[in-house]
Amino acid sequence: MVAVNDQSKAAGQTRSWQSRSSGFLRTYGLQIGIFCVLLVIWGIFVVGAPETFLSSNIYAAYMSTIPFFAVIALPLTMIVIAGEMDLSFPSIMGVGMVAFVNVWALTHSVLLALIASLVMGFLVGLLNGVIVVRLGIPSLVATLGTQFFWKGFVLVITDAGGFSLVPVKGTVLRQALVGRAAGYLPAQMIWAVVVAVLVWVFLNRHKFGAHVYLIGDNVESARLMGVNVDRTRMLNFAILGTAAAFGGVLSSLEQSYFWVSLGDGYLLKTMASVFLGGTSVFGGVGTVFGTFIGSLIIGAIEAGIVAIGKVEILGLVIKLSGFWTQLIYGLIIVISVSMQNVLSRRLSR
């Protein structure tokens, strides 16, 4: 009798171990998948252009430019998980910088200017949230509108003229934001990691993130169980606005100039990072790690293609140039997202 008990217990243990391992794959499968995609692309680059990709310069360049949209893609992940979309963040980058340069001109304090731009981003993001939640307008439509409005606002206020940030150059805060740690590592990369950690903690270890997942998964259930849906949604947009302003500051400080065109070209890259990272457009599913890797892939492709220069397929020499970037972006996005879809269906069975 005892022996039988022991046996069944042992069987139970192995079974629970098995279910745990399949649970591991189920939970992390997509993240492992996207990481493999990154490795494959990197491998192709190293083979295709060893002199570029085996030197450290290219990585310093990547780490200086990828953070500008990575710090926005990370909180955008929370918006998409909640089942929403935001198209206005490229414009918010500019709005934040308008606040930055005005406060800078007034006070000559980089810190106050930075705070002003973040507060501005928060408020503009919050306004998106209010329009979506209180007026019940779908976020895609609402932010399509606010995207135009704030872009126009920037153009009108600045009279379409830029603003030099060269006087900011010597300041400590600029060094802390976009300087080079140890003369090599771009500080903005450290900030991107900080933002990633913050977003991860809020998404996975805080009530706010728990509610973001629940709302994106089944908003009616969330309401029935007492989740404060409206507040979570509005705060979500406000967080993205703040992050967009921050991305705008990083990018402008790096270039020591505020271009009114700031934000142009960010929309699709940033969104692509989120979706490449395995976040579902239907909401309820998505990871910070995925988006982070997604931004690395999106950020690496252009320079990689140019560096490779030409490829030979079956004796046919194809000369690669910057013109190829979009075509290859498209290929990688469509293939990866299709793979993820197949993979997640397999894993959830």
Next chain:
Amino acid sequence: MDYILEMKNISKTFGEVQALRQVDFAVSRGEVVGLLGDNGAGKSTLIKIVTGYHRPDPDGSEMYFNGRKIENLSVSEARELGIETVYQERALADLQTLWRNIFMGRELTTRLGFLDVRKMRHETEKLMVGSMGFTSSAVASDSVVKTFSGGEKQGVAIVRALHFDAELIILDEPTMGLSLSETKKLLEFVRGVKEARKSCIFIDHNVFHVYSVADRVVVLDRGAVAGEFMTKDITLEQLMDKMYRVAQTGHLNGNGSEQTG
């Protein structure tokens, strides 16, 4: 009478539609009240007012919980008062893990709102072995609810209502989609609620189920109370007969004379 819940003169209008008309409804401590009525009678609207999901029309509606007057009740306030609900639509988030579903809307957190994930997982595992009786090895606290069977999902919704030590448990069509043995278990669970001196509102289309567990039956029809009976004073046949007549005529005895209940 020692009422846990007392509702007076409750009306609810959605635009042009009056879902509830001056409904009086009360539940005593340790009482199981069956709520019967056809589709559209206003059962779900009534309980969604109790759970804070809907607000009653402002003029004249009054609500008391444990003798205290309740105004502008929200869902989370209702849950804090000790009102837990197993909704007809189950109110689960399919793509999330079991432990996130159990603690949905009532996450265990530090004062700053950070989740105590370890404790929530641990509690969920305890519940799975104890109350849910999950024997399937495929189910763990990290399992995604989407993979559960209908009965298992209902089990999750019920265990969730139980876990928070509710004073008043509302079951809205809980037997829907359950197997025979699962239904039997559910009815036993309702009797257990009563033994623990907790109260229960039980909504079901199946008159047999309601009759077998309820102390009192309230019949709603077209947004108003058509009548109420103690189950000990009435046979199942009589109840069925009355239900049928209500559906036909809107009155319990066919002539409308016994509407006072």
